[in-house]
Amino acid sequence: MALMKKLTVLAGAAGAVSYVRNNPQKVNEAVGKAARFVDEKTNGRYHAQISGAVRKVADTTRPRTAE
Template sequence: MAMLKRLAVLAGAAGAVTSYAKKNPEKVNQAVGKAANFVDQKTKGKYHAKINGVTQKVSDATKPKPGH
């Protein structure tokens, strides 16, 4: 039963994050960029390609859809 409660909380949090990202795409992209740079520096570029991939996915997800 505790697992269901955790999943419900995570689903609620994911919905809140999605809503925030849609309303504030510039802030989200800026924060993700800063975090990506920080992680890339700390890992000395070891995961640079993966970090860039994730950053690009976030950027694509926060772009306005055509017709909206």
């Protein structure tokens, strides 16, 4: 049964990667909205960490240029 659980998780992750590649703007909007919510609920205590995470997502979803 553990193997089926692992396969299900991997399939879900593959679907998430596909969604991110096809919808980077929607992903960035959702992450920004979640970040603002968490920042508000924590009264800005973790603002630097939240901003770093948002920046990391934005860097990851940015289109790659051919070198």
